[in-house]
Amino acid sequence: MKTIIVYSSQTGFTKRYADWLAEKLRADVMTLAEAKKQDNKYFDDADGIIYGGWAMGGKIVNSEWFKERIPAWKGKKLVLFCVGASPNGMPEVEEALHNALTDEERKYAKAFYCQGGISYEKMKLPSKLAMKAFAAMVRKKKDATEQEKDMGEMISHSYDISDQKFLIPIVEYVREETA
Numbered sequence: 001m002k003t004i005i006v007y008s009s010q011t012g013f014t015k016r017y018a019d020w021l022a023e024k025l026r027a028d029v030m031t032l033a034e035a036k037k038q039d040n041k042y043f044d045d046a047d048g049i050i051y052g053g054w055a056m057g058g059k060i061v062n063s064e065w066f067k068e069r070i071p072a073w074k075g076k077k078l079v080l081f082c083v084g085a086s087p088n089g090m091p092e093v094e095e096a097l098h099n100a101l102t103d104e105e106r107k108y109a110k111a112f113y114c115q116g117g118i119s120y121e122k123m124k125l126p127s128k129l130a131m132k133a134f135a136a137m138v139r140k141k142k143d144a145t146e147q148e149k150d151m152g153e154m155i156s157h158s159y160d161i162s163d164q165k166f167l168i169p170i171v172e173y174v175r176e177e178t179a
Contacts, residue, residue, distance in 0.1 A: 001025075002027075002045060003028070003077070004030070005022050005025075005029040005050045007051070008031070009083075011118075014052050021050065021170060025174060025175075032051075040072070043073065046076060048076055048078070050079040051063060051066035051079070052082065053083075054084065055083065055084030055096065056127070058092070058099065060096075060100050067080075077173070079173065080100055081112040082113055083114045084113065085115075085118045085131075085154075085155055087161065097112070097113055110173055112173075114162065114166040114170075117159045118131065119158050134155070135156040136152075138152030139152035
């Protein structure tokens with residue numbers, strides 16, 4: 001099975017997951033900038049196409065590139081994954097994953113989430129300022145739940161909670177035989 005992985009990464013977490021996934025699936029991997037230089041025919045002989053982007057504000061950054069191509073790629077294993085700072089299983093993560101694809105797109109593609117982390121050192125200034133403001137807002141929220149307080153503290157500094165185990169559902173889905 002020929003698989004192509006395309007990714008967009010700001011601080012390196014999504015790149016790490018794309019590289020890990022490429023190793024597990026013996027797939028070709030490239031940045032979104034490299035993929036945009038390819039003719040659409042480049043993707044014709046791929047059995048699976050995976051796009052990975054980082055999560056920001058409940059959206060998957062640059063996922064439009066992938067989503068616009070879903071109609072042309074019907075019949076291939078299509079995966080959209082995002083990497084974010086929230087731990088897997090958070091309600092916000094599940095909601096964002098659900099909203100990542102329309103009902104029509106979900107007929108042909110599946111979305112996944114992999115927890116990554118925050119690297120303020122590698123973050124661009126607008127993202128850094130937005131994250132620091134969000135962390136301060138969460139920490140100062142008067143009626144915050146324990147989970148919100150913990151999250152506010154967690155996102156106030158750099159951390160890495162990425163793990164290859166979060167790729168297992170993606171690998172299983174890609175390797176699953178199509179009926």
